[in-house]
Amino acid sequence: EAGVVQSPRYKIIEKKQPVAFWCNPISGHNTLYWYRQNLGQGPELLIRYENEEAVDDSQLPKDRFSAERLKGVDSTLKIQPAELGDSAVYLCASSLDLAGQETQYFGPGTRLLVL
Amino acid sequence: DAKTTQPNSMESNEEEPVHLPCNHSTISGTDYIHWYRQLPSQGPEYVIHGLTSNVNNRMASLAIAEDRKSSTLILHRATLRDAAVYYCILRVQGGSEKLVFGKGTKLTVNP
Numbered sequence: 429e430a431g432v433v434q435s436p437r438y439k440i441i442e443k444k445q446p447v448a449f450w451c452n453p454i455s456g457h458n459t460l461y462w463y464r465q466n467l468g469q470g471p472e473l474l475i476r477y478e479n480e481e482a483v484d485d486s487q488l489p490k491d492r493f494s495a496e497r498l499k500g501v502d503s504t505l506k507i508q509p510a511e512l513g514d515s516a517v518y519l520c521a522s523s524l525d526l527a528g529q530e531t532q533y534f535g536p537g538t539r540l541l542v543l
Numbered sequence: 544d545a546k547t548t549q550p551n552s553m554e555s556n557e558e559e560p561v562h563l564p565c566n567h568s569t570i571s572g573t574d575y576i577h578w579y580r581q582l583p584s585q586g587p588e589y590v591i592h593g594l595t596s597n598v599n600n601r602m603a604s605l606a607i608a609e610d611r612k613s614s615t616l617i618l619h620r621a622t623l624r625d626a627a628v629y630y631c632i633l634r635v636q637g638g639s640e641k642l643v644f645g646k647g648t649k650l651t652v653n654p
Binding site: 432461468469470471472473476484519521531532533534535536537 | 584585586587588589630641642643644645646647
Protein backbone atom coordinates (compact mmCIF):
# COMPACT_ATOMS: atom_id res chain seq x y z
CA GLU A 429 0.00 0.00 0.00
CA ALA A 430 1.38 3.39 -0.97
CA GLY A 431 1.98 5.80 1.87
CA VAL A 432 1.35 9.53 2.02
CA VAL A 433 3.03 11.23 -0.91
CA GLN A 434 4.37 14.77 -0.73
CA SER A 435 6.08 16.96 -3.28
CA PRO A 436 8.41 18.59 -3.64
CA ARG A 437 10.75 17.13 -1.04
CA TYR A 438 12.87 20.27 -0.93
CA LYS A 439 12.24 23.87 -1.91
CA ILE A 440 14.47 26.93 -1.74
CA ILE A 441 12.92 30.31 -2.45
CA GLU A 442 13.62 33.95 -1.78
CA LYS A 443 11.48 35.83 0.69
CA LYS A 444 8.30 37.39 -0.67
CA GLN A 445 8.00 34.64 -3.29
CA PRO A 446 5.02 32.27 -3.32
CA VAL A 447 5.38 28.54 -2.71
CA ALA A 448 3.03 25.57 -2.81
CA PHE A 449 3.19 22.08 -1.37
CA TRP A 450 1.18 19.10 -2.56
CA CYS A 451 -0.01 16.06 -0.64
CA ASN A 452 -1.71 12.86 -1.73
CA PRO A 453 -3.03 10.91 1.28
CA ILE A 454 -3.41 7.18 1.66
CA SER A 455 -6.29 5.94 -0.48
CA GLY A 456 -9.57 5.95 1.42
CA HIS A 457 -8.36 8.17 4.26
CA ASN A 458 -10.93 10.89 4.83
CA THR A 459 -8.95 13.01 7.29
CA LEU A 460 -5.94 15.01 6.16
CA TYR A 461 -3.59 17.16 8.25
CA TRP A 462 -0.90 19.69 7.53
CA TYR A 463 1.74 20.15 10.24
CA ARG A 464 4.72 22.46 10.39
CA GLN A 465 7.91 21.39 12.14
CA ASN A 466 10.53 23.93 13.09
CA LEU A 467 14.10 22.81 13.71
CA GLY A 468 14.44 20.95 17.00
CA GLN A 469 10.72 21.03 17.73
CA GLY A 470 7.84 18.62 17.35
CA PRO A 471 5.31 19.12 14.55
CA GLU A 472 2.45 21.59 15.10
CA LEU A 473 -0.91 21.34 13.39
CA LEU A 474 -1.74 24.00 10.80
CA ILE A 475 -5.02 22.65 9.45
CA ARG A 476 -7.15 19.51 9.53
CA TYR A 477 -9.62 18.41 6.88
CA GLU A 478 -12.43 15.94 7.15
CA ASN A 479 -13.14 15.11 3.52
CA GLU A 480 -13.15 18.50 1.79
CA GLU A 481 -14.11 20.51 4.87
CA ALA A 482 -11.51 22.33 6.97
CA VAL A 483 -12.60 21.49 10.53
CA ASP A 484 -9.63 22.96 12.43
CA ASP A 485 -7.63 25.83 10.93
CA SER A 486 -7.16 27.82 14.11
CA GLN A 487 -3.35 27.64 13.86
CA LEU A 488 -3.15 28.55 10.18
CA PRO A 489 -1.74 32.09 9.62
CA LYS A 490 -4.49 33.15 7.30
CA ASP A 491 -2.86 36.36 6.14
CA ARG A 492 -0.32 34.44 4.07
CA PHE A 493 -1.23 30.75 4.25
CA SER A 494 -4.03 29.03 2.38
CA ALA A 495 -4.99 25.43 1.83
CA GLU A 496 -7.47 23.49 -0.18
CA ARG A 497 -8.61 19.93 -0.51
CA LEU A 498 -10.78 19.81 -3.58
CA LYS A 499 -12.83 16.61 -4.00
CA GLY A 500 -11.67 15.48 -0.57
CA VAL A 501 -8.58 13.67 -1.80
CA ASP A 502 -5.27 15.43 -2.38
CA SER A 503 -4.45 18.80 -0.90
CA THR A 504 -2.33 21.87 -1.54
CA LEU A 505 -0.83 24.22 1.04
CA LYS A 506 0.27 27.63 -0.20
CA ILE A 507 2.30 30.45 1.30
CA GLN A 508 2.18 33.88 -0.32
CA PRO A 509 4.35 35.77 0.30
CA ALA A 510 6.91 33.63 2.12
CA GLU A 511 8.89 35.09 5.02
CA LEU A 512 12.23 34.03 6.49
CA GLY A 513 10.44 32.55 9.50
CA ASP A 514 8.51 30.15 7.29
CA SER A 515 11.62 28.01 6.84
CA ALA A 516 10.57 24.64 8.25
CA VAL A 517 9.48 21.13 7.30
CA TYR A 518 5.86 20.91 6.20
CA LEU A 519 4.35 17.52 6.94
CA CYS A 520 1.16 16.04 5.58
CA ALA A 521 -0.62 13.20 7.38
CA SER A 522 -3.80 11.25 6.84
CA SER A 523 -6.04 8.94 8.85
CA LEU A 524 -9.25 6.99 8.50
CA ASP A 525 -11.62 8.67 10.90
CA LEU A 526 -13.62 6.04 12.73
CA ALA A 527 -14.25 8.15 15.85
CA GLY A 528 -11.60 6.31 17.85
CA GLN A 529 -7.86 6.45 18.36
CA GLU A 530 -6.96 6.36 14.70
CA THR A 531 -3.34 6.24 13.68
CA GLN A 532 -2.03 9.17 11.68
CA TYR A 533 0.24 8.30 8.78
CA PHE A 534 2.79 10.92 7.85
CA GLY A 535 4.49 11.70 4.59
CA PRO A 536 8.23 12.46 4.39
CA GLY A 537 7.63 16.21 4.43
CA THR A 538 8.71 19.16 2.32
CA ARG A 539 11.74 21.00 3.63
CA LEU A 540 11.38 24.72 2.87
CA LEU A 541 14.24 27.19 3.04
CA VAL A 542 13.41 30.86 2.62
CA LEU A 543 16.41 33.09 1.83
CA ASP B 544 -4.51 19.01 26.00
CA ALA B 545 -2.69 17.46 28.94
CA LYS B 546 1.09 17.77 28.79
CA THR B 547 3.84 15.19 28.86
CA THR B 548 7.44 15.42 30.07
CA GLN B 549 10.25 13.43 28.49
CA PRO B 550 14.04 13.51 28.81
CA ASN B 551 15.67 15.42 25.98
CA SER B 552 18.00 12.59 25.05
CA MET B 553 18.99 9.03 25.88
CA GLU B 554 21.69 6.64 24.73
CA SER B 555 21.65 2.91 24.34
CA ASN B 556 23.87 0.18 22.99
CA GLU B 557 22.82 -1.99 20.11
CA GLU B 558 20.93 -5.19 21.04
CA GLU B 559 20.26 -3.94 24.57
CA PRO B 560 16.80 -3.03 25.91
CA VAL B 561 15.80 0.62 26.05
CA HIS B 562 13.30 2.14 28.45
CA LEU B 563 11.99 5.56 27.39
CA PRO B 564 10.09 7.30 30.20
CA CYS B 565 7.22 9.75 29.96
CA ASN B 566 5.52 11.66 32.77
CA HIS B 567 1.93 12.82 32.40
CA SER B 568 0.81 13.76 35.88
CA THR B 569 -2.25 15.70 34.68
CA ILE B 570 -3.63 12.86 32.59
CA SER B 571 -7.41 12.48 32.69
CA GLY B 572 -9.38 9.27 32.75
CA THR B 573 -10.22 9.47 29.05
CA ASP B 574 -6.70 10.22 27.78
CA TYR B 575 -4.97 7.57 25.73
CA ILE B 576 -1.17 7.42 25.74
CA HIS B 577 0.34 7.35 22.26
CA TRP B 578 3.92 7.00 21.13
CA TYR B 579 5.23 8.08 17.76
CA ARG B 580 8.81 8.19 16.55
CA GLN B 581 10.55 10.21 13.89
CA LEU B 582 13.56 8.81 12.10
CA PRO B 583 16.00 11.28 10.55
CA SER B 584 14.59 13.07 7.49
CA GLN B 585 11.25 11.26 7.76
CA GLY B 586 7.80 12.05 9.06
CA PRO B 587 6.67 10.66 12.41
CA GLU B 588 5.40 7.09 12.53
CA TYR B 589 3.07 5.42 14.98
CA VAL B 590 4.63 3.06 17.49
CA ILE B 591 2.03 2.04 20.05
CA HIS B 592 -0.79 3.30 22.26
CA GLY B 593 -2.68 2.27 25.38
CA LEU B 594 -5.18 3.37 27.99
CA THR B 595 -4.64 1.44 31.23
CA SER B 596 -3.18 -1.97 30.56
CA ASN B 597 0.30 -2.72 29.27
CA VAL B 598 0.41 -3.23 25.51
CA ASN B 599 2.71 -5.14 23.21
CA ASN B 600 3.17 -5.09 19.46
CA ARG B 601 5.87 -6.05 16.99
CA MET B 602 7.69 -2.75 17.46
CA ALA B 603 7.64 -2.19 21.21
CA SER B 604 5.92 -2.59 24.55
CA LEU B 605 4.14 0.09 26.54
CA ALA B 606 4.14 -0.14 30.31
CA ILE B 607 1.61 2.14 32.04
CA ALA B 608 1.86 2.95 35.73
CA GLU B 609 -1.06 1.94 37.90
CA ASP B 610 -1.95 5.59 38.60
CA ARG B 611 -1.43 6.37 34.89
CA LYS B 612 0.74 9.36 35.71
CA SER B 613 3.69 7.89 33.88
CA SER B 614 4.46 5.36 31.18
CA THR B 615 7.49 3.70 29.64
CA LEU B 616 8.11 2.71 26.05
CA ILE B 617 10.25 -0.40 25.92
CA LEU B 618 12.34 -1.41 22.94
CA HIS B 619 13.41 -4.94 23.77
CA ARG B 620 16.52 -5.04 21.60
CA ALA B 621 17.62 -1.73 20.18
CA THR B 622 19.02 -1.64 16.67
CA LEU B 623 20.74 1.19 14.83
CA ARG B 624 17.49 1.71 12.93
CA ASP B 625 15.75 2.60 16.20
CA ALA B 626 17.74 5.82 16.47
CA ALA B 627 15.04 8.47 16.32
CA VAL B 628 13.13 11.09 18.27
CA TYR B 629 10.40 9.43 20.33
CA TYR B 630 7.27 11.41 21.18
CA CYS B 631 4.85 10.59 24.00
CA ILE B 632 1.43 12.12 23.28
CA LEU B 633 -1.90 12.16 25.11
CA ARG B 634 -5.06 11.95 23.05
CA VAL B 635 -8.54 12.48 24.40
CA GLN B 636 -11.16 9.85 23.66
CA GLY B 637 -13.53 11.43 21.19
CA GLY B 638 -11.70 14.75 21.35
CA SER B 639 -9.65 16.68 18.80
CA GLU B 640 -7.93 14.51 16.28
CA LYS B 641 -4.76 16.55 16.21
CA LEU B 642 -1.56 15.23 17.74
CA VAL B 643 0.11 17.64 20.16
CA PHE B 644 3.82 16.94 19.99
CA GLY B 645 6.39 18.01 22.57
CA LYS B 646 10.11 17.98 21.86
CA GLY B 647 10.38 14.25 22.46
CA THR B 648 13.41 12.15 23.43
CA LYS B 649 16.25 11.79 20.99
CA LEU B 650 17.50 8.21 21.21
CA THR B 651 21.04 7.47 20.13
CA VAL B 652 21.96 3.82 19.59
CA ASN B 653 25.63 2.98 19.75
CA PRO B 654 27.03 0.05 17.75
